[in-house]
Amino acid sequence: MKEELTLFKALSNQTRLRIMVLLTEKEHCVCQLEWALGLIQAKVSRHLTVLKNAEIVQDRRDGLWVFYSLTTPRSELEKTIHNYLKDYFPQKYDSFKKDIAKMKECEAKPLEELCSIRR
Template identity: 50%
Template sequence: MKNTTALFKALAHQTRLRILCLLLDGEVCVCQIMAILSLPQSTASRHLAILKNAGLVEDRRDGTWAHYSLARNCSPLAGQLLEVLGEHLPHTNIGAEDCQKLSEALQKKDCA
């Protein structure tokens, strides 16, 4: 039950839901998250750490860059919640807008 509560705490913040929405289509680097959500670097990093600590996302290091993606081997509950969010977040106004921005940024290849 404690783990369950921790999981929902991690999801109980708009910024973190927006980050998860960005990760639905694949891994994204921190610099893109900062740019799209207009977050200070420390804030972006902290929210990502909270999601990672909850077992919702994982990171991959590539030199000085850090790429985040949805956790592949997450708990069954986390997996179900991510699935539900995957159906829902892209249909919200902010979620769709963020994903659109990410799509544009990927075409420009600002940060590969």
């Protein structure tokens, strides 16, 4: 039951749900998520950490960028949640549709343009 509690706790925040919906289609870097959601890097990173700790999001490094994606569902519950996030929220709530539209705009831009490289 601990896994389920961790999962539901991670999903109990609107910003984390917004991130999860965007990640249902494909992986994205933090810069893309910031831009699409209109949030600062620290806030996006904090929410990604919660999702990563719940083992429902994973990351991979590619040069200067870290890309995040959904993990492969480990249970029927996680599979159902993935499908629900992909289909239900964007159809029911305009805010999720707007996030997806903004991400599509974002994907048309080079990462170098979106992300200020910090050293």
